[in-house]
Amino acid sequence: MKEKKHYSLKLYVTGLSPAVQESITKMEEILTDKFGENFDLEVIDVLSRPELAEGEKIFATPTIIRLLPEPVTKVILDLRSKERVLIGLNLIELKKEIADAIGDMKGEKKG
């Protein structure tokens, strides 16, 4: 049986306000939905740890780095958009599969 890929991710955000924490929770839900337990997500608050952002050459927030599976990928996200989160994770091929969910998110934005 083929072994499932493990996704190792770092997310750089600005502060941990309630809105940011809600976005992180939504993102974790997306990841859990797609990968089950085969991922780890480290969240780094740039306001508290700017040196880590400097070290990784992060130039804007929020940025996600996919460390595994390789190749290492660094993408600026829009955490308000589920579609953009998925594209950031190089999961665009799953776009059709989640079309309904994206529609739900857009509905939320209008409300």
Next chain:
Amino acid sequence: MNKRILVIDDDEAIRKSFLLALEDTSYRVDAVESGEKGIEKVTDTGYDLVFLDLKMPGLNGVQTLKRLREMDAKVPVYIVTAFHKEFFKDLKLLSEDDIAFDLLRKPIGSDEIVLLTESILRKEQ
């Protein structure tokens, strides 16, 4: 309709760098030199993205952002600053008050300006 971007920075070189970086895109870019003028522009015109300097005479970036959020809670605002803790004290207070913003690190290159702008605005085109 073309997306609109506002750059608020007292440094003319920074304002020009944004204008030059984005001149070949479809976006309409306005640039002003103070928080006060930025507030006026946002009052008169709706924007889809704002780049805001942190340290300016008159209204600084933190004060300007508070005023902007009273008028427009949704527009993405990127505070343009060096990533140093000494600059982040007031920004932490904003975050604790749940005032939304993100960061763009100085110094910033043209490619990075375009990449960030496209990342934020292209999804709705």
